[in-house]
Structure formats: structure tokens, C-alpha cells
Amino acid sequence: MKKLFICLSVIGVLLVSCSNDYDDSALWDSVNGLENRVAKLEELCKQMNTNISSLQEIVKALKERESITNVSTLSDGSGYSITFTSGKTITIYHGKNGSDGSDGTNGVTPTISVKQDTDGIYYWTVNGNWLIVDGKKVKAIGTDGADGSNGNDGTDGTNGKDGITPKFKIDGGYWYISYDNEQSWEQLGKATGDSGLNGEDGDAFFKGVSIADGFVIFTLNDKESTEIKIPFYSETELTVHVTEPGTLKSLLTDEQMRTVLALKVIGNINDEDIQTIDASMLVVERVDLSDTDITGSGSFSGAGLLYGKQTLKEIIYPESCTNIEANAFYGCRNLKTVIAPAIRSIGKSAFYNCYNLENFTMSALDCNMYAVYEKSSFYGCNPIDIKISHMPEIITHTVYRDVSNDGKYRSIPMKKLYISSNIREIEHTTFAGCTMEEIVFEQNSKLQILSTNEWPSVGGGGYVSGAFGSCKNIKRVDIPESVIIIGEGAFAYCTNLETVSFGQNSKLQIIGDRAFAECTSLKEIEIPASITVLYLSAFSECDNLKTIICHATLPPRLNNASATVPENCVLYVPNEAISLYREATNWNRFKTILPIPE
Template sequence: MGKLKHLGMSLLLATTFFSCGDDYDDTALRNDVNDLKSRVEKLESWCSTTNTQISALQGLVSALEQNDYVTGVTPIVEGSVEVGYTITFTKSKPITIYHGKDGKNGADGINGVDGITPLIGAEKDTDGIYYWTIKLGDADSAWLTDADNNKIPTTGKDGENGNDGEPGNNGEPGKDGEPGHSPVISVDTFEGKLYWKVDDEWLLDSNSNKVAATGEKGDTGSAGKDGEKGPQGEQGDSVFKKDGVKIEDGKVIFTLANGKEFTLPMLVDGLAVGIGGSDLFYASPSDNSIDVTFASTMKEEDYKSIVATITNGNEADWIIKSRGAVDTWKVAVTEPTFTGTDGTYTPGSAKITITPPANVKLSDTALLTVTVTDANDGTISVSREVKYFDGEIVACTGGDLSIKGLDTSVKRLALKGSITVEDFKYIRESLTALEVLDISMTDLTELPDRALRFGGDTPNTSLKAVRLPLSMKTIGYAAFTNCRALTSIDTENVEIIGEWAFEQCRGLVEVKLHDGLKEIRRQAFNNCISLTSIDIPGSVTDLGKNTEVSTSQYEGWVFENCTNLSTITLHEGLKKLYVSTFSRCGVVSINIPTTVTDIPDYAFQECQNLERVTWHNGITQIGEAAFLRCRSLKAITIPTEVTVLRNNLFDECANLQYVTLHHNITEIQVRAFSYCTLLKSEFFPYEDAYIDRAALPNALQTLGAGVFTDCKNMESINMQRTQVKNILRNTYYGCSGITTFYYPNVVETIGEFAFSGCSALVGSFFPASLTSIETNAFHLCTKMSQVYCLGSTPPTLGTAAFDSSLKSISTLFVPEAAISAYSSSSWNPYFKEIKKDLLHP
């Protein structure tokens, strides 16, 4: 009452001071004083009722913690009006709950400011203890804290166990438990205004401002205009919601003013069942069972069966919360036991044991339902939400993880709330033993760049799993670089995977990508050498895009060096691949979607296990060295829209036997098929004549240097109808299986070493268009017993154009009129004799 005396004295002094003088009219001041006094009296009455209700809430929480049952809900009637209920329990003391009521709007005035009614509640924290909460206005509920900023528990802690006594002596008694605390709500004045207090301390909002208990009174509105909002009207209830007690399906549901619900089982006709409350149950390996409690009056003759199920429910939000993982939750039931001649129920004998799915996340929520059937086939069911995590759970508000007092040797950590770049920095630098990081219950929308990146020579070798939230849309660049122990990742609702996101994650075996993913940027999975399969959804349009530099040399390499990546699934919708997308992967077979029209440079370079490529005729370009050293590839058909076979396209594909070409190809570039040692010269369908099957395309104009170098298995080549004028250096070098060769009708030059090592070649027919044969062009072609040259003028010869061994076996056939010219030219020393060509008169 000291505060009220102080207020009364202030009012008295004000009245005395302003009563001097006969002409002074103090009516307005007296009205203000009376109004303030009236508001104080109403608020004190409201506080008294609220404090009674806080005690009732404390009793309700105590009943929850003791797994108690409601035995009765008795209306309280004043006059003819029902004003509340008396709730009785099997073990706990009765509580009285009065009907809450809504606050009324204040009258209109000018510049009236609303007061705020604090809403008191209780909620269980991750440590399993219920604490008081407070809600101010539209703000979220927050923990109610003491002067030292500690959360205030609603009920007391358990006492400590006593020490066992020695034989013949009593043990020492245990220490008493700490009492719980009910916060006391009150009001007080400051600078002429009323503000809330809790436990005689000012109640402060998030900005450390005192919280007003009532609104300021507005002045009367002027004539003709509506006044603005004036003082707040009558207070609503601050603890229990209006009509906040209801009985439903064998349960009593209590709803607080802040919307929080508590549920207790009700004893009905001797049958009641509970599973430790209705609040969320956090299971763990050491705490994965829930006691099923029954009414103490239940006997064996009353009991028939118990069934437990764990499901994802029927509502859409359940499905979203569970992401399907709930389908693999499992439960096991231990039935109750009964003792004694009367079959008395044994408390604690019935249990439900929960087994979560593999890789369960803190955000995954299952619904456990227990149904008990009595001897008369009556049933009662109770449900409880379940989460599972094997480790420490910490709530964060953004940037404060380092001050949470974590043991830096923690191995399994789940974070809730908001986290920032600073929190990830703390994780990287301080939590070096961490094996599992679950951030699925944070509000992150973007995993920061370099969030968990370990660069250079200091990779992370402990972090095995990171579980992402459904809210996350972007994984920043280098977010997981060098996390070498990371084994799996589920990207959930992520739309963009940034550059280098998982580079050097050498232990990564499984990556789950989902529809909605749009981009996987350059080098995202580079050097993930343990990754075995990847299914890229059709929502991904770009695979390997670079957003920083527009030049292609900085794009691609998404799965480069994923040497164990044997299965790659691409879907319709993918439009663009970039350089070296799958270079040096372990892929065995690839199917290119019809939405992809361009195979980029080095796309499948050195995919040593690649055996089959299935693509479509809508492909218009195949890049340089796209299949270089794909040494398991056996057959390939060139799409009909591709007209240029680029440099080194199938270079060193040692097992490539069959290449099907088409006549629209205009260019085969340098070393496109070099060292394809098993390649057969059957480039067109079998229904064609053999000479046509061995033909190169009619539209061919350019044949690059070394195109067929060392293709030892080719037997015949027909270039007659091509438009190639120059057979360049090393084109058929080492093709030791070729026996016959038909030169282009328009050929003009044969380059250095062009046919060197074609040791099975038995002859040549050089058309009249030929003008030169360069150095060593036919070096080691030792079986050319017949050579025809149709030109009337001998083509010029480079040094050692033919093998010197031909001098003893080979005959040169030329037009009769040109015999003399050839005999006196550099051709003569290579041949045994020069004769008239009788085949081409």
C-alpha cells in the first residue's frame, strides 16, 4: 500500500496547491484526479484476479508434470451467472479458473494512446521445464525473466536424492526441491502515468521502455469532427482465454489468453489414459520411451488392449512438417501389468518406445496416438507430437551462439530460431568436434557464403551431417567447401546451389535434390569423389552457370572429378550444360533430354566407365573433347543436326568400335577419332554396299590433322565423294589395318605422315587433281605393290614420300604420255618399274 499512499499524498498536495484564489476553477483537475484514481482501483482489482489465475495456471502445470488426471470440471455460479470452473484432479490440489473476458474499446477522444495488457502464459523449454512467458501487444510471446535475466520456472525443481544409509542406520535425507514462483502483477505510477510491474519490478518491452497499463486520455473531439482513439477500455483476461476450458474426447483442453493450449486426460467411468502430457515430446537415444499412465482405480478386469500408432496425420501442414520422413517412424508397445489378487494396475509398467527414421531432423514432427480399449469395448485415445534429436538443442536469436556457454567438444547440435554469419564463424572456429549440425528449425532462407567452408590445407574431418530448414532457398557459394567428412545432404526447398558449394566434400555419398531447384552453379560438386548417384530434377534449367563472370572459361565443372558418380539422371526441362560438366565422372550411361541442344566442350571428358550415350537429333553442337578418353564407350551415332565434329571429340576412346555418321557433316576436326584403336570403318548402315558403309560423308570439306591416328582396326576408307582437297598431317597415321583407300576425287595435297604406318595398304589410286605428296606421307607403307597416278604432270614429292622398300616390289602406273615425265622425276627412285595405266585409258 506504500505506493498508493504516495499516490494519495501527491493528489492531496495537488489539490491544496491549486485551491488558492477564489477565481480559480479546478473542476477539470478534480475530474482528472478522480479519473486516475478510478483507473488505479480498477487495475488493482484486475491485478488481484489475474494473480489468482496465475496461481491456477501454476497448479495446472504441476498437474501436467505429474501426469495427473482431471476427475471433475464443476461450474462456479454467482447468482444465476456461471463465472468459472473448479477443476479437480486425482493427485493434485483443485484449481479455480474464472472465465476470461475480452477488453472493451475506449471512448473516442484526441490522441488517446492504448495501454497494453500483458498476457501471462507457460511453456516448456528444450530442457523439459515449464517457464513463465509474457506477451505484449502484437509481439511474440517471450520468456518472463528475473532481475538477473534468468527464465522463471512455473514449478519447483525436484529435490536431490538422499544418501543410502549404512547397515543398521538410516540414510541421510535428500535436499528439498526449490520452490516454484508465481509472478505477481501490479501497477504503479511514474511521472503521472500508470505502468505495469512484475514482482515489483517495472515490466519493460523489447526496447527497454516501461509498458503502459492504460492509454492516455484524449481530449474531447471538436464539433463536427470525430475524435481519435482515447483511453483503453476495460481490461481483458491476462491468463485464460474466454471460454478457455472445454471437454473433448476424454480430454480437458485449457486455452490461455496467448493461445497456448494444455491438455490433460479426464477420468471417465474409470477409464483414463495419458502419455506424459499433450506438449511436444523431444525423444533421444537415452529418452525414447513414453510412459503410458492409467487411472489408479483401473483393474486388470477393466483392461482389454492398447494400440500405438505414429503417423503424419491427415492435414496438409502435417505433411509439410514431416516431409514424408514420418512414414518410417516406428513404435513398440509394452503392455501394462497388474498385481495382487484384485489385479491392481502397476504404475509405470506400460510404455511406448519410439524409433525414428534414419537422418531424422529436428523439424520432422510425428504424431503419436495411443488407444486403450476396456473390457466393454469402450475406447479412449490420446495423442502427442514427437520430435527426435540425439544431442544438444540451443535456441538462438541471431549472432548470440558464442555466448550460450556451449561445451566446445559438443558433437551433435541442433539450433532453433535465427542464426547469422557470426554464428557460423563460431561453429567453424570453435566447435571443431561437431559431427551433426541440425539447423532445420531455424528461419534461414539463405545459407551464407562460406558458412562452413574450410579452405586450404585445413579441411574439416568431423562434420558428417548438416540438416537444412524448409525455409532455405539458396545455398551460398563455397558453403560446405572442404567438409570432407560430410556424407549426405538433403537440399529440401533450395532453389539455387551456389558456386563451389560442396567442392572437395570427398566423403559425400548422397545428395537429394528436389523439384523446385532451378540452378546448380559452377563447380558445385567438384571433387566429390564418393558421390555415387545424382538425380537432377527437370526444374533445373542451367547446370554449371557462372553468375560472376560472363565468359565461358569460368563456367561449368559442376561434377568434375566425381570419379564414383556412376548414375546421372537428367530430366526434360534442363536446357544448358556448361564446360566439363561431368568431366572425369564414373558415369556408365547417360540420357540427354530433348530440351538440351548443345553438348559443351569437355562435357564427359575422361569418363572412363561411360559405355552408352543416348541422345536425340535435336542436338546441334557437340563441343571440343566432349568425350575425350571415354575408354569404355563402344558405339555412338552422330545426331543429324550436328555438322561439325570438333577437335579431340572422341580422342583416345580405345573401345569405340562403331560410329554412325550422316552425309551432312562438313568438318571433322583435329584428332576427332585419334587412338580409337578398335574403330571399324563402317560409318553408314549395313544395308549399304560395303564400299558405301566405309565412306566418309559426301558434304565433308575439311578433315583435320591426325583425325584417325592409330585407328588400327579400320580396313577400308572411301573418300571419293567428299569435298576434301587436303589430307593433312598424320590423318591416317598408324592405321595398320587399312588395305584399300579411295581418295577424294578433288584431293590436291597429301600431308606429312598422312598415311605413315599404314602397313597393310596394298595400293593407291591418286586422282588427276593431286599436286603434291609431302614428307614421309607413305612412310612404312611396305605392301603398296601397285600405285596408280592419273595426273599427266607428276605431283611434287617431299623427302621420303614413299617407303624405300617399294623399290623392289612396286609398279607405278601412269598415263602413257606421262611415262617419260615420271621416269625423270623424283617418283622414279621409289618404284621397280613405271608402266602405262591400262585401267584408265
């Protein structure tokens, strides 16, 4: 289109003057000038569309209570690069306000902006007037969340319900605007006048960007010079002593509430203080309440906060707090770490859609998870690392699983499980069906019993697994040297388990009934010399188990002799003990017994 526009202009001039003596330098100056103006228009149009998207992101950040971490000038001086705490970066162009040239005859550059109406919502404006589509003002961003996925209608895709992103283009020398993702276009006016381009680079969506009083201030190029203020991220820490619950806000300055990233509170606090942190601490990321005595819910999802506390990345609860209420961290999408050493109850949707949650330290004391279908405590979370704190010595059964309305077990979405060194016993079914890929026992572990010798039936018959039964993502387990008993079904149905290792100084004495049943990826296992009792059924239906190495010089008592020995499985024992094994009760079930290779 640009080439056609230029060619028609050239032909028009040639028709006027065709003399052989004609000096065409003025013509080509005119053509080059026209081409330059068209190129500038195209660049202007591109910058305007970038500014529209950036303005939309600014309004979205304002709504979601994000802050800004960096403001830098573009290398050519044409605008700014803005980075938010979410990591998203936008570019805004400020132009030169159209002050260096003439608009020319009928030449216009549309002015698009946003304006907050009396309902508190920002709407688009064009040339100072509300942008009206189908008789309604157009919201700058949707009201039901990104991508329209959480709204009732969500028909406008990436803009959420009723959110529209206007788009400009230049065609045939005229400005056009689209309100429907470029499906249709409405003509606004002439893009080029006879003698100018609305001044030099004169789009000027933004009059300026400044930083003052803890805010980045965006001043828009409308007649009201609308200002949008976003908190500016500052690397500061603050410790506050609260002696009377409900007085935290009175102990903070406006500047502290705008800029503090890490807050440690000491003393007595209540829900009112939590709401101060939630609503008034604009950019706080880390909240340490470990030295507080907290009354109330300790919730971080205050009334009317659609997205929870978006800046929050880490929360440390005190040991006096034993409950996390329903919806407490609902939608805190940037939350990464929760340390709650004494928590015993987590309410429904407490961490709903906290999809960046990575680490959770919790108590092993009867910690009950709410279990309603699609409203479980961790619904929408990705697998997280769980650390079991040092509070009890016994981790009780079925603690870390939910039962949904459909009767199915649903576990915490674990990625890695850390178990404190002073845990002495893990009961049956405790982590059954969990999603973790790795189990880490802390050094100097005192664990002695891994899955008690009970394997209870549930739900009208049938059996559930032992302590780590049906954890199908686990590939390797390093059993602490302190473990004496691996109980019934401890790792049954861990179908991807490939390696089980015991320390050189292992104290293991008993491997119980079906402890590793149906671990179909297990090919070899090496049993320590301390073993005294082994259930043959421990390896029932381990179809690929080909090698068992037993270091005990005296044959352990082999229980459950009726169980089937894995086909073609070779038993390796100390050379001096071969005859003892071949003569010991039930050990002759192994067809091949050989000395352990040196």
C-alpha cells in the first residue's frame, strides 16, 4: 500500500510536467519526503499499538497490586523499558508531543488513553471521549482474570470478560481502529496532511514517567493529564515490635508500607494486623511471624482482594498458630515458600491456584487436609517440596492425603519430600499415593520403623498401601541406617522404583509382608547383614527382579513361604554361608544360590 501511494503521487506530478528540460530534483525531494513521512507513520502506528498493550499491562498491574522493579530509558531516547515484580517487561514510547511540526491539512493522530470511571474501573478513551462499542464503554482489562478462564463468560479470550485491546493501522493514508482483534476496522481520519505529520513523532501516549514517594508515576497525554501510580520495589527490610494486637499499622510509616520487601513482626498480633500486611504493605514479599503470638485466622486473602496477596513469596508462621483457614492464600500466585511448623489443619482452597508454590514445611501432627472435589487445600498447585518438621516422633497414617467427593484419594501434590532427622516412626498409608519423585531423609536420622506392621482395609474391602505405597513417581530410595523395620506394604506398587539402598552400617532386621510387592521396575536389591527376618512375599510380583544379594552370614527366618519367588531370580549370599542357606527352612525355594562376587 505504501508503494502504491508513492507511485500514484509520482504519476500525478509527471502528468503535470513532461518537458525534457524539466528539473525533477524537486519532484524526487517530494517523493522522498513522502516516503519518509509514510515510513514514520508506519513506525508511529507500531509504537501506538505497543503503547496500547503496555497501557493495558499497567492497568492490569494496578488492579493486581503488582510493583515495578526497574525503569530504564531506551537506547534511542524514545521511551522507557518497565519491569514488574512478576518479571514481565513492557516498553512505552513517549514521542515528542507533536510540538515540532504542523498537522497539515486534515492530518490527525488519534489519542487513545484510559480513564477511571465512578465504578472504579478503567475504560478506554479515544480523543478524550469514552470508547463505545455496542453502546457500552470498553474496559481496559477484563474483570474476570487473564485469558477469560475464570470468568462466567470469558468470551474475549486473553482480555477476560469484556476486556478489549484496541488496535490501530494505517491504510490508504487513513487511520483505522479495530475493537475485535482485527476482524473489522473503523476509519477514524486522515493519517497524512498536505504538509506535515502531526509534528515529529507526535503520538505521545505518555507525557512522562517519574519516580516519587515510592511510586512510579505514569502521566498520560490526555487533557486531564491522568496519573497512574504503581509502587516502586525497594530493597529494604523492617522489624516491627507489636505490643498490642491490632496496632501494626500505626507503627508503620507511609513510606515503609510502600517500599518494604521483608517484614519481621515480633509480639502479639491479630487478624487486623494480618489485614494491614495484606492491604497496606504494597510490595512486601517475605513475612516472618515466627516470633509472634497470633490470634485469629492468620489469613492472607482479605475481603475484596480478587487475586490474594500477589507480592507475597514467603510466609513463616509461629508455632502458636496451628490452623490455616479456608481460602487463606487463595490465588497467591507468586507464593513460593510456606513454613508452618505447628500447623495441624489446612482449610479448603487454602492454597487454591498457588501454582508457583515450591516449598512447604509443616508439622507431622495429624495435619488434616480439606478434601472436597476441586476445592482441596492445594487444588491447582504444581508438585511442591514438602519438609516434615521436627515436632513429633511419629508420623500418623493417612495424614497427607485427601478423600474427594468421588471417594478417591487425592494427595498433596508433592515433588520432593524431606523428613526430619528426629522422626522415629512413619505409620502405614501415611504417604500412600503421593506424587513425590524423591524422598530425602535428613542426616543422622533416628527413623526406626518405616510403615507399621498393619495394613488396614478401607471402603468395603480391598487394601491400601503401606507408608509409601503406590508412590509411582519414586525411582530411588536410600533407607537410613537407623531403620530396623520395613513394614507391610511399605513401598508396594511403587512401579517405577528402580533402586533401594541401605547404608554400610544398616541396623535393618525385618523386611515385612509385601514390602516391595509389584515394584515392577526393581531388578536388583542388596540386603544388609543385620537382617534377621525376611518375608518371601516382600518381593511378590516383582517380575523383573533378577538379583537378590543378602549379606547375612546366618540365613534370616524366611516367612510366608507360600509366596512365589520371582522367576529366574538368583540369590547371592556370603561364600561361607552357601550350604547354610541351601539347608535352611524355605530357602531352597530359590533355585539358584551363588556366592557374592568379590
